[in-house]
Amino acid sequence: LEPENALKNTTISESNAKVNGSSTVQSTTVTPMPAIQNGKPSAGFMLAGGVMSHKESIFLKLNKRISNLELHMSLSSEYLSELSRRYVLQTTESRRQAELIIKQAEEAAVKAVKPIVDALKIQVIYF
Structure with missing residues (x-):
């Protein structure tokens, strides 16, 4: 079993867009990190907008x-x-x-x- 706070790369979203006739792929990769709430670590992960526990x-x-x-x-x-x-x-x-x-x-x-x-x-x- 993996611990909840194990760090690994996770792909959150991928989008395809056509720019000037060429196809581009954008990908956002977020590395989960232990979130700290009230000075104590909690089981959560970091997102672009903050922490989601x-x-x-x-x-x-x-x-x-x-x-x-x-x-x-x-x-x-x-x-x-x-x-x-x-x-x-x-x-x-x-x-x-x-x-x-x-x-x-x-x-x-x-x-x-x-x-x-x-x-x-x-x-x-x-x-």
């Missing part, structure tokens, strides 16, 4: 993960809202259809029973 790296990863989770929660919330809206529309339409069927069934029943009721009234009058 392991804790900061984890913080950035966690921050990115939290951002992704917030995005997914937002999308999930929108999806659930849309499902809820569709469900409400569907149940409202089903209720309306059921009420219409019940009304038609009642009208059909009244229409079917009316001749029988009229016949019974006539029989009662004559007896």
Whole structure:
């Protein structure tokens, strides 16, 4: 196992650029060095902008993960809202259809029973 503060050359970035028709390759090489925080060495490495410690790296990863989770929660919330809206529309339409069927069934029943009721009234009058 290598110690955290072992020094070795690391290529951070490479970029290709065309200048006057010729291709050039630029490369930035950073040599990791022990970072000193509050007068004590810490597990970090030197970058052009300063020191990035392991804790900061984890913080950035966690921050990115939290951002992704917030995005997914937002999308999930929108999806659930849309499902809820569709469900409400569907149940409202089903209720309306059921009420219409019940009304038609009642009208059909009244229409079917009316001749029988009229016949019974006539029989009662004559007896």
